[in-house]
Amino acid sequence: MSMDLSRFHDVFFEESFEAVNTIEASLLEVDLDAPDPESINNIFRAAHSIKGGSATFGFSQVAAYTHVMENLLDEVRAGKRRLTQPIVDVLLESVDALRLLLSSAKAGEDIPEEEFAQHKSKLEAISKDQSSLTMSSATLTSDASAPVAESAGGDDGVGGWRVVFTPHKEMMQRGNDPLRLAKEIASLAESDAEIECDISTLPDWEHFEPLNSYLGWTVKLRKPVDKAAIDDAFAWVEDECDMAIVPIPKAQAAPTQTEAEEPAESSEPVQTAEKSAAPAAAKQAKPAVVAESQSIRVDLDKVDALINMVGELVITQSMLNMLSEDEALQGMEKLLQGLTQLKRQTRALQEGVMQIRMLPISFCFNRFPRMVRDLSRQLGKDIELMLSGENTEVDKTVIEKITDPLVHLVRNSVDHGIENPADRVAKGKPEYGSVYLRAYHQVGNIVIEVEDDGKGLDPQVLLSKAKRKGLIAGDAILSEAQIFELIFLPGFSTKEEASDLSGRGVGMDVVKRNVQSLGGSIQVESELNRRTRFTIRLPLTLAIMDGQLISLGEELYVIPLVTIIESLQPDPSMINRVAGAHETIKLRGAYLPVLRLSEALDASQNEGEKPKPLMDGIIVIVEHESRRFGLFVDELLSQQQIVIKSLEENYRLIPGVSAATILGDGRVALILDVGGLSQLQKDSEVSYADAG
Amino acid sequence: MQMQVKQPLEEEQDAEHQAEQEDEYLTFSLADEEYAAPIMLVKEIRAWEPVTRVPYAEPWECGLINVRGAIVPIIDLRKRIGLTKLEYNKHTVVVMFAFDSGGRERVRGAVIDALNDVVRFPSRKIQPSPELRKRKATQFAQGVVEYDGRMIVMLDLIRALGMDIEKSA
Numbered sequence: 001m002s003m004d005l006s007r008f009h010d011v012f013f014e015e016s017f018e019a020v021n022t023i024e025a026s027l028l029e030v031d032l033d034a035p036d037p038e039s040i041n042n043i044f045r046a047a048h049s050i051k052g053g054s055a056t057f058g059f060s061q062v063a064a065y066t067h068v069m070e071n072l073l074d075e076v077r078a079g080k081r082r083l084t085q086p087i088v089d090v091l092l093e094s095v096d097a098l099r100l101l102l103s104s105a106k107a108g109e110d111i112p113e114e115e116f117a118q119h120k121s122k123l124e125a126i127s128k129d130q131s132s133l134t135m136s137s138a139t140l141t142s143d144a145s146a147p148v149a150e151s152a153g154g155d156d157g158v159g160g161w162r163v164v165f166t167p168h169k170e171m172m173q174r175g176n177d178p179l180r181l182a183k184e185i186a187s188l189a190e191s192d193a194e195i196e197c198d199i200s201t202l203p204d205w206e207h208f209e210p211l212n213s214y215l216g217w218t219v220k221l222r223k224p225v226d227k228a229a230i231d232d233a234f235a236w237v238e239d240e241c242d243m244a245i246v247p248i249p250k251a252q253a254a255p256t257q258t259e260a261e262e263p264a265e266s267s268e269p270v271q272t273a274e275k276s277a278a279p280a281a282a283k284q285a286k287p288a289v290v291a292e293s294q295s296i297r298v299d300l301d302k303v304d305a306l307i308n309m310v311g312e313l314v315i316t317q318s319m320l321n322m323l324s325e326d327e328a329l330q331g332m333e334k335l336l337q338g339l340t341q342l343k344r345q346t347r348a349l350q351e352g353v354m355q356i357r358m359l360p361i362s363f364c365f366n367r368f369p370r371m372v373r374d375l376s377r378q379l380g381k382d383i384e385l386m387l388s389g390e391n392t393e394v395d396k397t398v399i400e401k402i403t404d405p406l407v408h409l410v411r412n413s414v415d416h417g418i419e420n421p422a423d424r425v426a427k428g429k430p431e432y433g434s435v436y437l438r439a440y441h442q443v444g445n446i447v448i449e450v451e452d453d454g455k456g457l458d459p460q461v462l463l464s465k466a467k468r469k470g471l472i473a474g475d476a477i478l479s480e481a482q483i484f485e486l487i488f489l490p491g492f493s494t495k496e497e498a499s500d501l502s503g504r505g506v507g508m509d510v511v512k513r514n515v516q517s518l519g520g521s522i523q524v525e526s527e528l529n530r531r532t533r534f535t536i537r538l539p540l541t542l543a544i545m546d547g548q549l550i551s552l553g554e555e556l557y558v559i560p561l562v563t564i565i566e567s568l569q570p571d572p573s574m575i576n577r578v579a580g581a582h583e584t585i586k587l588r589g590a591y592l593p594v595l596r597l598s599e600a601l602d603a604s605q606n607e608g609e610k611p612k613p614l615m616d617g618i619i620v621i622v623e624h625e626s627r628r629f630g631l632f633v634d635e636l637l638s639q640q641q642i643v644i645k646s647l648e649e650n651y652r653l654i655p656g657v658s659a660a661t662i663l664g665d666g667r668v669a670l671i672l673d674v675g676g677l678s679q680l681q682k683d684s685e686v687s688y689a690d691a692g
Numbered sequence: 693m694q695m696q697v698k699q700p701l702e703e704e705q706d707a708e709h710q711a712e713q714e715d716e717y718l719t720f721s722l723a724d725e726e727y728a729a730p731i732m733l734v735k736e737i738r739a740w741e742p743v744t745r746v747p748y749a750e751p752w753e754c755g756l757i758n759v760r761g762a763i764v765p766i767i768d769l770r771k772r773i774g775l776t777k778l779e780y781n782k783h784t785v786v787v788m789f790a791f792d793s794g795g796r797e798r799v800r801g802a803v804i805d806a807l808n809d810v811v812r813f814p815s816r817k818i819q820p821s822p823e824l825r826k827r828k829a830t831q832f833a834q835g836v837v838e839y840d841g842r843m844i845v846m847l848d849l850i851r852a853l854g855m856d857i858e859k860s861a
Binding site: 308309311312315555600601602603645646647649650651654655656657660662666667668669670 | 742743744745746747748749755756757758760761762763764765796798799800
């Protein structure tokens with residue numbers, strides 16, 4: 001029976017990449033002086049599962065590579081080898097190589113043999129390196145209490161092994177195939193092996209459960225195979241079967257003598273089983289306790305469809321709610337109760353469904369320990385990265401899109417922010433620099449901070465540079481906060497010479513644009529020679545946002561709440577006109593231009609009607625790219641969470657509008673794009689200027 | 693943007709009637725004229741409902757409505773082909789057309805005067821539209837067909853619904 005395995009490939013790759021991440025994270029955590037056996041076990045298991053999977057699916061390069069890795073890790077796990085810095089370094093490199101191999105395998109390509117050999121030989125070299133070998137294996141062999149059983153395969157007395165194993169009933173249900181295991185063990189001795197199946201526990205047909213395993217196997221290996229290899233085969237199933245590995249003395253290993261050896265050893269398996277299983281169980285006990293979170297992989301499209309459906313349900317529910325206020329229904333207590341219940345359940349359902357898309361931000365943060373480690377080594381700096389709030393949950397798409405900007409900010413901190421150790425000492429700071437990466441929730445937003453205790457930003461340097469580059473007028477007078485904002489201008493770079501680390505043509509302007517495209521904002525604070533901190537505020541999800549509903553005559557629009565600074569009803573003394581046409585308002589000393597939204601949105605106006613004076617409406621002060629301006633609207637209505645609906649799906653982009661939403665009564669309302677409006681406002685100024 | 697109008701002809705391969713494959717069309721009226729569109733493209737038929745105005749829209753674009761959670765634009769076919777606008781009332785019909793665009797469905801609604809019929813005829817019966825006077829309607833016509841003594845104009849839906857001008861917008 002042949003089965004098409006390719007449909008499992010996606011899952012295999014996803015799991016393997018996760019395993020690679022686990023290995024990397026665990027390697028970075030390892031304390032060389034007192035390695036935690038649990039984390040070494042984690043690494044080993046992850047490598048082992050990649051090896052198993054890749055062999056099953058026929059990705060031979062991956063399997064061959066992880067095999068070498070696994071051997072090395074097994075020695076560490078067994079205490080035969082000390083985990084040293086060089087080994088960790090090589091293993092980290094091998095993590096990269098493994099990623100490369102996996103991506104190539106995923107793309108259906110092989111790495112060129114030469115390159116592959118290069119990767120592999122590096123790993124093999126360290127495996128053969130004797131320097132980190134401990135004496136423990138030698139002490140073990142000479143230990144009288146554990147004679148032949150623990151000795152390496154080449155030992156004189158051992159001519160082979162008899163492996164007796166009886167899977168627990170549930171073994172197959174956990175996805176392990178006992179027969180495959182038997183064959184794998186047998187294959188260790190190549191052709192000199194014999195498999196016997198014990199069918200004595202097979203139940204009657206009536207009681208037979210096809211998913212249970214009732215058989216036991218005895219595999220005789222007539223070759224002095226390394227016992228570690230046998231242990232390896234069982235690494236996954238140690239606690240899912242009873243097993244014993246009994247040495248066969250050399251004299252008895254010859255095929256002719258197998259029968260004779262049988263009775264002599266018959267009493268031994270039980271005893272040895274206890275002996276070898278007990279330490280194994282103790283070793284495994286710890287990781288087994290670590291609760292694995294149950295999860296399934298779901299296509300994002302399906303989740304989106306679900307979110308859409310819930311969105312409709314919310315609208316229907318609010319429609320019913322409006323109907324329930326009808327007087328004719330007032331007597332129907334039960335109906336009204338039911339509606340109240342429906343309302344509560346709909347809200348719970350909506351929250352639950354939105355949660356599906358949420359992932360902890362650790363999915364993004366996890367890459368940084370490695371990155372900072374590599375970068376700081378490359379730069380000869382000693383830098384400590386401190387993460388906090390990794391479990392803060394954010395929408396998956398937000399995580400995906402925020403990763404690149406964060407990489408840039410962290411690189412900047414490491415490269416530009418933190419000084420060389422010598423400079424730091426000279427400044428009286430600790431030799432090692434610190435970079436903090438924090439995430440936390442704040443009123444419906446997620447806040448991510450990247451902070452370093454490096455040299456900070458020098459306002460004087462920034463200002464003169466911006467002037468030299470012609471980014472601002474030579475006589476411009478700016479506040480310190482405004483000066484820091486300059487680094488987000490296109491064409492600004494804080495370092496004169498672009499280093500090969502950060503000088504990749506991506507500037508802070510791109511970071512800012514990316515953050516804004518997610519509906520977020522970024523701020524910078526700095527103290528010279530003390531610290532620099534970037535604070536990013538993002539909506540928790542791209543599917544919903546907080547909006548301010550406003551009205552223009554009969555029409556309703558939504559302004560994203562994050563862009564609103566404040567709203568006010570202007571006093572006549574605040575209103576000024578520039579060149580007779582441009583209305584501005586004076587707010588705490590600053591003159592802000594005002595955009596009449598009804599004009600900007602081309603709303604119909606009765607012929608000859610005079611424009612409404614600003615005092616008769618509300619001015620909403622909004623900010624886009626540090627530029628503040630006022631939007632003149634008729635009325636402020638409620639603030640609410642809105643579900644964002646794409647306009648381009650069936651229509652097209654509209655200037656000044658970013659998307660649409662559906663209100664409680666089923667009507668469509670447009671969501672305003674403050675960036676686009678800012679442009680419209682500037683354009684209108686230009687056309688006025690041209691006309692004048 | 694590559695817009696594909698699925699030809700029902702390709703779908704049903706009826707061996708017996710292969711020579712005389714008939715397609716189904718929905719016919720409707722605009723002023724006194726009768727128009728037709730392939731029924732395969734008709735997603736649903738709705739009554740007129742208030743729309744949300746769109747800034748900078750073409751005069752024949754009415755606005756946006758919510759169709760089960762999707763934002764769908766509605767256009768006035770009368771105005772599009774150069775006829776005077778008819779006041780909307782509760783009998784005004786909106787035909788929702790769905791097109792396949794790169795595997796995704798794009799929906800657009802058209803306001804018409806009234807629905808007439810569902811008719812069947814083979815596509816070979818469609819003749820080129822007569823070049824009468826330069827009228828706006830003819831530029832949205834793919835051809836005409838004679839059916840039951842009536843002349844029916846086959847609409848070029850993609851152009852009539854303004855889906856071809858979006859890329860420039």
